[in-house]
Amino acid sequence: MIKIDNARVLFLLRGIKQKDEAAFKEFFFLMQPSIFYYLFKFVYNKATAEDLTQETFIKFWLNADRLDLTLSGKAYLYKIAHNLAINHSKRKPQTSAYDAEEHHLNKSDKTNMDYVFLLDDYQKAVNSLPERCRAVFVLCRFDGFEYSEIAEIMEISLQTVKNQMSKALAVLRKRLQSHLN
Amino acid sequence: MKLMPQIIDSQFLIKIIKSEANQEEKQLFENWLNESDENKEEFGTLVLLWKKVADSKLPPIPDQDIQWAKLQNQLAKLNSVEPEEAKYPPLKVVVPETELISKKKIGEKKDYGWILKVAAVFVILFSIPLLIYINKNSKSAHRVKQIISSQTESLYSLVAGKGERKTILLSDGSLVYLNVDSKLIYPARFTDSSRVVELIGEAYFSISHDASKPFKVICSNTITVVKGTEFNIKNRNDLVRILLTKGIVETFEKDSNKGITLKKGEMVTFDEKIGFSKPAKANIKHFLAWRKGKFSFSHTPLEDVMEEISRFYNVQVVFRNPAERSKNITGVFDTDSLEHIFSIISLTLDVKIDLNGSKVIVQ
Structure with a gap:
């Protein structure tokens, strides 16, 4: 996970709201990796994740005047990314197993086969989660958001976040059982 | 409770x-x-x-400089296509701060957005790469300025000081990655017939394909002509090295008509006294390590190693014992910790390296 300094983010957001390009640039360099990985975990395609990342930042910049500085700006950015990901998967039905080519696991890496298998299974397990469930899990596990923030990003209730998270953990636990013992 | x-x-x-x-x-x-x-x-x-679950391997992050440049292009495009929808003016094309050397009229802003659109298409469809390097404070700068300014456009220079690297997207969509302590002189817009820039130091070029407008890089006493390719040029200490990673380029000694053609993966060295070497296959990983934020040395004398380091970290190196200068180093180093690099070098060569502020003493 990429460590992000929230105070810095807030400072940059103030600049962005005032159309400060330098602030936007710094913000882009700071947040682009997280957003890219968030989207990647939805689309499992590098090129698509890249495009959606660009779209996210463009939408963010074009709507900068509407930025609410009390809301975590990070959450706002994720909100845009999340909506794009949802729309994308509506436009194009999800392919269940992602392209082997997109699967960047280094097949020649034979140092630890069990490890490689685990990664493989893990990615499949997360991919198998229903969309909402996966979003909750990824936001909590990889992007470090609290349940209340996740509720904000996804525009669902706190209770739904809790339920989805329990569901995600239960499914993952079941699917990855052999690796967890 | x-x-x-x-x-x-x-x-x-x-x-x-x-x-x-x-x-x-x-x-x-x-x-x-x-x-x-x-x-x-x-x-x-x-x-x-x-x-x-956190151990899951993920693809590498897309190159941030390129993504940022693309983002700017897209914003510029949005602005020119649907002006009523874009709330803000497009971001400037030039990524880093630039210094205007000569003031002449820049083209109309309207044209600008159109060029960007075309440029964006070229970058995506035809980009090809190349690396060049040179060092000395350019005697040729004046001459080159004349050549470039005959294009009747404003000339800009982009300077990457010691310890900084910069990326620039030129008006034709070509990308140039400037290594530390280097300078690129370029016009605001290219003319109809050619694209000419000058390099002092080291840069990696990813040139947009445009057969009707050859791209020329002037570096010390060499001119490299490209139609669309990727290459690296490095000029340090009177040597110019041109390494081609894609496509074909032709390189000339100035005032000469006899060119040398480089093929993919080949490198040629130009020495002021001797002229061009024969092109030969080069280890691309080694010569392009700087693009990945690494130093790569191969039987490199400590003196040269320290020179690279002083450029990157902006430190001054003093050798107490001249004999240490010629000791050789081989290896690849990450650039994130100078202390770490020094500890490895001092162990390997059995020398003592003291880092005191921006002063480095080797003894």
Whole structure:
């Protein structure tokens, strides 16, 4: 996970709201990796994740005047990314197993086969989660958001976040059982 | 004192794993954990799951400089196509700060957006790459300025000082990555017939394909002509090295018509006194290590190693014992820790390296 300094983010957001390009640039360099990985975990395609990342930042910049500085700006950015990901998967039905080519696991890496298998299974397990469930899990596990923030990003209730998270953990636990013992 | 019974659920346990729990919650957790083996198992599984999923390998992050340049292009495009929808003016094309050398009229802004659109298409469809390097304070600068300024456009220079690297997207969509302590002189816009820039130092070029407008890089006493390719040019200490990673380029000594053609993966060295070497296959990984933020040395004398380091970290190096200068280093180093590099070098060569502020003393 990429460590992000929230105070810095807030400072940059103030600049962005005032159309400060330098602030936007710094913000882009700071947040682009997280957003890219968030989207990647939805689309499992590098090129698509890249495009959606660009779209996210463009939408963010074009709507900068509407930025609410009390809301975590990070959450706002994720909100845009999340909506794009949802729309994308509506436009194009999800392919269940992602392209082997997109699967960047280094097949020649034979140092630890069990490890490689685990990664493989893990990615499949997360991919198998229903969309909402996966979003909750990824936001909590990889992007470090609290349940209340996740509720904000996804525009669902706190209770739904809790339920989805329990569901995600239960499914993952079941699917990855052999690796967890 | 407990005010309210805390429910032990996944949210609570995750808080514990993330070490975000307070003292009271930790105590509560301890008690819960000791209640039963089932609880221990449940928590153990959760911790394992939490840890293991993070080990998942992900693709590398897309190159941020390129993504940023593309983003700017897209914003510029939005602005020119649907002006009523774009709330803000497009970001400037030039990524880093630039210094205007000569003031002449820049083209109309309207044209600008159109060029960007075309440029964006070229970058995506036809980009090809190349690396060039040179060092000396350019005697040729004046001459080159004349050549470039005959294009009747403003000339800009982009300077990457010691310790900084910069990327620029030129008006034709070509990308140039400037290594530390280097300078690129370029016009605001290229003319109809050719694209000419001058380099002092080292840069990697990814040139947009345009057969009707050859791209020329002037570097010390060489001119490299490209139609669309990727290459690296490096000029340090009177040597110019041109390494081609894609496509074909032709390189000339100035005032000469006899060119040398480079093919993919080949490098040629130009020495002021001797002229061009024969092109030969080069180790691309080694010569382009700087693009990945690394130093790569291969039987490199410590003196040259220190020169690279002083450029990158902006430090001054003093050799107490001249004999140390010629000791050789081979290896690839990450650039994130100077101390680490020094500790490896001093162990390998059995020399003492002291870092004191921006002063480095080798003895």
